[in-house]
Amino acid sequence: MRRAAPWVVLALLASCVVACSGGGPPDGVKVAGAVGRQPAVTIPGSAPGGKLGVKTLHSGKGAKVAAGDLVAANYVGYRWNGGDHKLIASSYDSGRPAMFPYGHLVPGLNRALAGQRPGGRVVAVIPPGQGYGSQGYAALQIGGNDSLVFVLDVLAVYPNGASAHGTPEQQTEAGLPRVTTGAVPSMTIPSARPPAKLTVRTIVRGTGRPVEAKQVVVYHDLGQIWRDRKTFESSRGRGHPDSVVVGARQMIDGWDRAVVGKPVGSRVLVVVPPNAGYGAKGHSASGITRSDTLAFVIDIIAAY
Incomplete structure (x- = not known):
């Protein structure tokens, strides 16, 4: 469960649109450089054409x-607005990739990513x-008349069906929730006092390799309140895996501490007392009080 909503690149309501792409990149935009390295982008001094243009520059492989x-x-x-254009965002600056929840982006980015495969490169004028x-x-200095080039x-x-993959461990401790090891985990909280x-x-x-602090982690999780077994968090329920920079206070402290150091592919049970969760304020929107202990199952799918 997030402490606060992190900034997600261009995450807005989705829409299905049709784009036109000719033999080259749209609107005279030029892209040079090898796939996997920061591209050199040349944008004309003229104004953009005003229509969505998408071009696959390199086809990838896989799903x-x-x-x-x-x-x-x-x-x-x-x-891009007439003769003015400026770099506003780059994953290369942070040294780690961005995560795009397909179907929940601005419409032009949804169209650009539709049907792409790993290893592919696509350019879009939006x-x-x-x-x-x-x-x-305003946060990216984008005006109401600005087009975007990505x-x-x-x-x-x-996919939403991604899950932990590895060797199941024995669950023998009394007083802890029991967690299934199938593709979609379930959790049974016992009728006992939670750990302090x-x-x-x-x-x-x-x-996989152990997760390091400040990496971007792709995960699925399930969160329940120990007191009433209410589910208040489910990434699968949202319809896609989620991502977070661990150790950057984007999540509650107990969640963060549980993930750092665990091998990628692991499924982890975490019991979070109030002082490692939402503390004295609780989280009223989720039904979490100041005295509630939380239980999570976290599938660590990937880390970058």
Whole structure:
């Protein structure tokens, strides 16, 4: 459960649109450089054409991006308004890819990612009507008349069915929730007092590298309130895997501490007392009081 909503790149309401793409990149935009490295983008001094243009510059391999997918991609993004254009966002600056929940982005980006495959590169020129609209987006200095130019290199595609993969561990401790080891886990909280301290147990031990602080982690999770067994958090219920920078206070403390150091592919049970969760304020929107202990099952799908 997030402490606060982190900034998600261009995450807005989705819409299905049709784009036109000719033999080259749209509106005279030029893209140079190898896939997987920061592209060199040349934007004309003239104004953009005003229509959505999408062009696949390199076709990848593997499963196509589809509904319910979380897309990991490196990207550069520019605003473009007549002779003025400026780089406004780049995953290369942070040294880690961005995560795009397909179907929950501005319409032009949804169209650009539709049907892409890992290893592919796509360029999109997105007019205001398929971007942020007339209100723009002040945080990125995008005005209501600005078009957007994005070049995206797709690294991986994570479907909603992604889950932990590894070796199940024995669950023998009395007084802790029992967690299933199938593709979609369930959790049974016992009729007992919860542990007073943060408790972390590995349910499935993955075979990947241990997660490091400040990495972007792709995950599924299930969260319940110990007191009444109410489910207040479910990434699968939202329809796609989620992502977060761990150790950056984007999540409650107990969640963060449970994930750092665990191998990718693991499924982890976490029992979070109030002082490692929402503390004295609780979280009224989720029905969590100041004295509630929380239980999570976290599938660590990938880390970057």
